[in-house]
Amino acid sequence: MLRNQRTDWVSWAILIAITLFLAELLLFHGGAIFFLMITVGCMYIGRKRMPKMSGTALFWFGLISFVICLFHMVTFRLFLFLFFVYIVIQFAQSKRTPIRIQPIIQEQSSQTEEALFQRTPLLQNTFFGSQKTPEHVYEWNDIDIQVGIGDTIIDLSYTVLPKGEAVVVIRHLIGNIQILVPYEVEVSIHHSVIIGSLSVFQRSETKLFNETLHFQTAGYDKAERKVKILTSMIAGALEVKRI
Template sequence: MQHFTTNRQAFFLLSALLLIFVEAAFFGNGSVFLILLGIGTIYYALRNNVKYRRSYFWTGAFLIGVSILSMWSLRLMVFGLAIYLLLRLWKGEEWLQTAPLYGSTDKGLIQNKVMAAQSTPIESYEWKDIHVQGFIGDILVDTTHTVLPKKTSLISIRQGFGKVQIVVPYEVPVRVYYSTWLGEARFFNGESQRILNGTIHVEDGYPTDEGNRVELVVSITTWMGDVEVIRR
């Protein structure tokens, strides 16, 4: 059974918000109110230990389902998707997935981009502190292909939606600061944990001697996204 990742949750949430906006702005459908009521009911059920929690949840889901089925924007979207598939079949195009291109840039290891999947180079590279922000996309930073200087190195990532993965060497002490509205985090050999509007601080690999040493500080902030920091 595949894990229902935060990335997919973010995708469905953004899609739902887009449909609500289109329906309210262009079609004036009153069912938008029922969607908001359903979302509020589900949120109340999840946030509070009420007696009839399951009933609240399914009531909210029912309101959302009925409202979505009556949305003209959803019908138009399905119609447009069907036309697109028919055109692809008519032209006989191959169904190919475009793989994300990973690599460094002249202005830094990773650049600010609104929508992109980015990574540090897969071959050896010269280390530079990373300060990056984006809206949608996955980010991979692998520090095992570089030599960190004998000082505090910094990775600062601010991402709206997407997964962030950091790979660090075994011998390097690491501090991690992670803040998110909704996400799942796994640090080193620990278990995955769900976070709702919270912040986590984790340290690993620090010796008792606090003298001159290599150190990596990782600061990650997301709206909705999974974060994984592992050693390799």
């Protein structure tokens, strides 16, 4: 219960911070929106041109300019102040009511403990950088990742999908996603994008703006092995093709 309450407080804090941030941009510093878009564009273009010197310089220029712009905003500094106040309050409360660790007394129970195994995910959450599945045979695990700025490549030809429905969930801020699918695997695709493009087999959309799209191969519902792809991004391209 306490954990749920803390999660609710954090969610509300983030929502209020975003609301204040947008209010300051729209009501007091409208020009800052344009400047922030330029800095994000510099980071994206610079990231695409890396490791060239021009790309590296452009990326870091955009990142530093973005941070400087944030620190010049009153709402952002207010949010940082409230965040540090919250940390101090939590620290003071932990001092007043320290956690007591007591030895655990094992008791006989009629219930059998359930075996729980931790599996290593194929891909990790990243804020900057590109990643791809191994270029050799690997064991399949469902994918559920979040990516800030970068590209993601998933090649399903190096693995054997289990019977049933395999799931790939990718949430991108800025970047491209490429998924390579064997011919014998049926596919369902749910894609949401603010600005970008899409290429799914023979279907191509070059100018997407605030779109949600769903594609499904003909034999998906009855297929023994199939993959469900759920992707969302602010800006970038999605490519799904057969190999």
